[in-house]
Amino acid sequence: MDQAFMQSYYDTYNSENPDALARYYASDVVFETAQGTTLGVAPILETYRYLISVFHDKMTPDSITINGDTAIVQISDRFEAKQALDDFMGQSFAPGDTLMLKLRGTYQCRDGQFSHIRIDLHNS
Template identity: 50%
Template sequence: MSLDRSFFESYYATYNSEAPEALAAFYADDVLFTSAQGTSTGKEAILQTYGWLISQFEDRMTPDSILIDGNRAAIEITDVFTARADVADFMGVSLKKGEQLTLKLCGIYTVENQKITEATIYAR
């Protein structure tokens, strides 16, 4: 099965559903994930971070564009965080309950056998 837009549309819909067990199905066990917070290795590390994020925020990621080349994809993302409670410091920003932070991001993904093996997320 070749990589296509529907894989990532499904991935982001699952991400937004706040269901860690469903999201886990998209990651290889040894996935490498790099972002402004550093590099995480393994599905469990990503899910731990995800669990913390959804405990603090309603986190909604929307893919603005999806470009696929073989088993790699570049995706422009709008990520809207809505604070569930006061957050003293998230990426250098303080948020009161209900306040939003919107980030424009880019994700570079490598997918093997319908599992994300590597992801790098950075600000655009």
Template identity: 45%
Template sequence: MTTTVNQVMTSYYDAYNSEDPDRLAAVLDDSVILRSAAGTGQGLPGYLDTYRTMITTFVDRMTPQRIEADGDTATVSIVNTLTARADVPDFMGMKLKAGETLTLNLRGRYKVRDGRISEIDIELA
């Protein structure tokens, strides 16, 4: 049975929100490329380091609002809710006190290869 792009994306968001790096790694290609406001990172270890930083700093929940698949690519409208676990002196130029929540509307473009995500481009919507 072939895994569809929509299935991969659903698995990705479930894994992302689980706060389990091993579960997340299972849906990512070893050479995954992540492009975001923080820059470009390549490779699974770098992606997981960024993820661990995010889930240590925040309760980080990404909720897909709409997934549009086209071949091996998905474009996703995302609501990203970040709740600070402790005071955060600087995140995207903002200060957050412990317990404060920041909500971001994002657009993600994902490329899937062999049932795993190989490229991620995230930007503010």
């Protein structure tokens, strides 16, 4: 794992291409957020497909610290609604409305793919 790999991941994430994104995840990847734990590539991509169907979701790594097979990333995540939404994270959105989140991602890599990802809200 290195800076170029992590930047490539975010570039791919921002491309809204689930098929291209899939290659970054090990088949047994564990993905943890405040909403719970997801196991495996298919459910992660299902969530991603939903997000990009209702938002332009652009993640920008503000800083990337790599130690061996682990990366800690400070992330600015900007959501722009593509359509009206009654409830996303307790808020309603009209088309074009935005939400900015500051996140901290911890990524563990095995054999060139993510084996474990944890995303937390980060108050800076």
